Amino acid sequence: MTIRTMISPARYVQGPGAIHRLGEHVAQIGSKPLVVADDVVWGFVGHDVEASLSAAGLPVDRRGFGGVPSAKEVDRLVGEITSSGADVVVAVGGGSTIDAVKAAGHLAGVRWANAPTVASTDAPCSALSVIYTEDGEFEAYRFFPRNPDLVLVDSQIVANAPAEFLIAGVGDALATWLEARATSRSGSPTMAGGLPTVTGTALAQLSWDVLWENALPAIDAVRDKQVTPAVEKVIEANTLLSGLGFESGGLAAAHAIHNGLTSVAATHGLAHGQKVNLGSVAQLVLEGAAPSDLREFIEFTTAAGLPTTLTEVGIRPDDADTIRAVATAATAEGETIHSMPFEVTPNDVAAALTSIDRHATRIRNNAHLPTPKPYTTQH
Template sequence: MERMRTMISPGRYVQGKGALHRVGDYLEQLGSSPLFVADDLVWGFVGHDIESSLRKAGLPLVREKFNGIPSALEVDRLVDVIKQTGADVAVAVGGGSTIDAVKAAGFLAGVRWANCPTVASTDAPCSALSVIYTENGEFEEYRFFPRNPDLVLIDSQVVANAPASFLVAGVGDALATWLEARATAQSGSKTMAGGLPTVTGTALAKLSWDVLWENALPAIDAVMDNQVTPAVEKVIEANTLLSGLGFESGGLAAAHAIHNGLTAVGATHGLAHGQKVNIGSLTQLVLEGARTSDIRDFIEFTTQVGLPTTLIEVGLKSDDTESLRTVAAASTVEGETIHSMPFDVTSDDVASALASLDRFSVQVREAAKLPSPVPYTTCH
């Protein structure tokens, strides 16, 4: 498999206003006893629509509460629930944490699995892997599966009804896709799909980037008023499908490794995945020695989007040497995706790149008359 090129994808992707009203039609093609996993808040928003759709399709409704963190313990608990209920399809309803837990549990239980994202905040829904965290929220491991979800169904109106901050976080996650796929293609490293990147996977990563630079700002404005516009539909697809296919079959590199490193510091734990990934993307550009104009453009655009571009916005400081070394060490452990960069990256390299962010980013923001950074604390 070392020299094989691989492309993988979910069995079916469905997106549009009112899609949840059709969930029963799609699930009856997969099994007869679905188990829905969702937290109480999410279920309060969408449970009625799902129940109505299942009734029309003649399927039973069984729902289990998700407890918040996709930890090994939570995954094992859900495996037991799947077996006890006799479910033949595990269905995640919610954000990336719920989806990662259900994918891992569905695989271990030997059933099919489907995802119904209620936000477009990560590219987790389409992939054949789960990110597992400790009970304290620190990155623990990637778990890889031999296949992708059987169904990904996303209701655009539900996404537009959620706080705009979720869509913003998704943009941060998805913007990294092209930067990392580009680096992986240059280095000839393997992707998360288990082979070399395909031209298709790399092209989809680039398309995700292009769609977001063109549509992210008007889409965020629209969802602030809970509206679904063509720009919103495009950004949902970029965040979920294009980024999902692009990262998995195009490759991960420094940006997500640095995200994983950031989780090793408690000060970052209240932040969304995409917020931390954006710091990883910016750090990757610094590590690459990217043109100053490219780094400036990235800082200006992602600041306008509402993403952090300085350390103080993720609870760190450029002179906090101990924390930066902790992040850098965790980012560069053996097996991390940072080693897919087309050059060697050491822990010292990462620490230096992180420490250099604040001063330049603040200067860029001042010159562009953009808001000054607001320090983040876990009390937010």
């Protein structure tokens, strides 16, 4: 029997000032929350979180986050949750904080909620966490039996953050349709544990359509810290549509290549979505995409401020050993690249990655877009 699966968070809330209703929604989940946020995030949102929880009659107990969602950090947070006696843990911050909290909440046996302060990844809505080594290298996916009970996004807080976060989210979300399309063609299972539903695949495509129409004006708006209809649509595409689409539509080559890129120390300063975007370019090359499709994707994502070459993620295109290491990691057993509708070998990935720089540079020069500049951690 063919089983198709669609999963989602219990409640999604988005809008300017939504943070002021966090307590109201958390009170429907538990009576003793533990909030996890790093010092930077707490510095600009802590007062509003405290006020909202207090207004809802909830105690305020906040603990810090160590910076990387590693197994060690997850275990530390489990201890914090257990010692506090919390019945719900609330992640306030970016994708790393959220992934660590989801994993810790699951192990501690409590419910969990997410209040992302940026729209840089599709982590907030999913029932999985990406776990890294303490050095920032991809280690494993951890899957949970349920999605978050609440995802609450204050769009003004997102707009107040540096535009680079929203740009990274666009890179992550654009991959959603490319990967869901490949998964649908191959008949492979999704991250939700079944074959893709029509709904999951359609939401993945919708995220793509929303971004192509709204990403560039939204990026311009958040550079001025403004919330416009385009910004609201892009936040939703990056967070909800991409979150549902990747999980219930499927991952394929783009995220596997991202995971391979994390094996290179030079890429560790880059955002998740920046590396995913290069993975999307490589996936299009692997698919033998029409030249016009590849050109349009490179032009659009370059205009958005995303990397489309190895050079921009700190890898020389003539560094065969490093490229081979990325390709080997990307095609490891169990990686999502094996959801492509054809076999993909390390040689295929290495060839695709090596070919990107020359081709993307020519496309960018023809379109009068910036020439790729080498990335360094000090860049």
